[in-house]
Amino acid sequence: MAGESESRTLSGPVISWPSVMVVFLLLAAASYGALIQAPEEATMGLVQRIFYFHVASAWTGFVAFIMVFIGSVAFLRTRALKWDWLSVASAEVGVAFFTIVLVTGPIWAKPVWGIWWTWDARLTSSFLLWVLFVSYLILRTLVDEPERRAMVSAVFGIFATLDIPLVYFSIWWFRTQHPQPVIGGGGSLDGRMWRVLMLCWLAMLGVMTLLIRVRYRLEAMRTEVDALRLEAARHVR
Amino acid sequence: MKNLNFLVAAYVAIWAIFCVYLISVARRMAGLQDDIRRLKEGGK
Numbered sequence: 001m002a003g004e005s006e007s008r009t010l011s012g013p014v015i016s017w018p019s020v021m022v023v024f025l026l027l028a029a030a031s032y033g034a035l036i037q038a039p040e041e042a043t044m045g046l047v048q049r050i051f052y053f054h055v056a057s058a059w060t061g062f063v064a065f066i067m068v069f070i071g072s073v074a075f076l077r078t079r080a081l082k083w084d085w086l087s088v089a090s091a092e093v094g095v096a097f098f099t100i101v102l103v104t105g106p107i108w109a110k111p112v113w114g115i116w117w118t119w120d121a122r123l124t125s126s127f128l129l130w131v132l133f134v135s136y137l138i139l140r141t142l143v144d145e146p147e148r149r150a151m152v153s154a155v156f157g158i159f160a161t162l163d164i165p166l167v168y169f170s171i172w173w174f175r176t177q178h179p180q181p182v183i184g185g186g187g188s189l190d191g192r193m194w195r196v197l198m199l200c201w202l203a204m205l206g207v208m209t210l211l212i213r214v215r216y217r218l219e220a221m222r223t224e225v226d227a228l229r230l231e232a233a234r235h236v237r
Numbered sequence: 238m239k240n241l242n243f244l245v246a247a248y249v250a251i252w253a254i255f256c257v258y259l260i261s262v263a264r265r266m267a268g269l270q271d272d273i274r275r276l277k278e279g280g281k
Contacts (some may be wrong), residue, residue, distance in 0.1 A: 045239055
């Protein structure tokens with residue numbers, strides 16, 4: 001399956017320097033916005049500034065996991081391994097972003113709620129989503145044959161993404177400790193805070209794009225190694 | 238400056254997670270590049 005078009009992904013640079021510079025500038029601007037430019041929240045004070053990268057990471061994680069769904073469905077339809085590469089790259093990057101969410105959330109919660117963690121619907125479903133995608137990555141290590149690994153992963157990836165609506169809508173459906181949603185909920189956000197949040201999300205989407213591209217290349221290289229090993233084994237026989 | 242330590246901890250954690258992940262990907266890539274070079278040399 002690693003045909004000519006797929007092997008072409010190994011030629012040329014993984015990411016261009018201009019794109020790295022753009023993302024770096026976006027991150028610098030987002031950090032300035034979150035730490036200095038955004039107004040201080042009246043009740044929570046300084047610690048509320050964690051919110052900008054916490055929420056932006058959660059939304060970016062959702063985008064990465066939706067890409068796993070798209071890649072998994074596309075693989076099942078076409079059987080082209082490039083879609084499996086996209087799925088695993090997106091899953092791993094999504095796990096990194098959700099690790100940020102699960103680490104920064106408790107750091108924010110301790111001074112605001114007085115506790116690090118509570119098993120409410122939003123926190124539990126977010127943790128479950130992270131566990132599901134960590135399981136997806138572990139599952140891949142248990143299957144050696146690339147085609148079969150891609151097939152099993154695609155089915156599991158589709159199943160895992162079903163948790164995304166549960167995470168997102170849990171604060172509408174259940175009474176939770178977690179604050180109200182920023183979009184479409186009862187919460188209101190100052191215009192300047194809103195602009196900083198959007199800038200942080202844009203920066204995180206830029207980081208996600210670069211990381212997925214690098215991780216995609218890694219998966220392409222792994223397929224090349226498998227093909228070379230197979231060829232070497234044929235020569236020995 | 239109340240709770241500054243929590244704010245600093247959160248931002249340090251974000252960058253630490255990105256750094257650990259980037260190092261992990263770079264190490265795996267370097268390993269695979271070595272494998273590809275070795276296998277191509279062995280095939281000649």
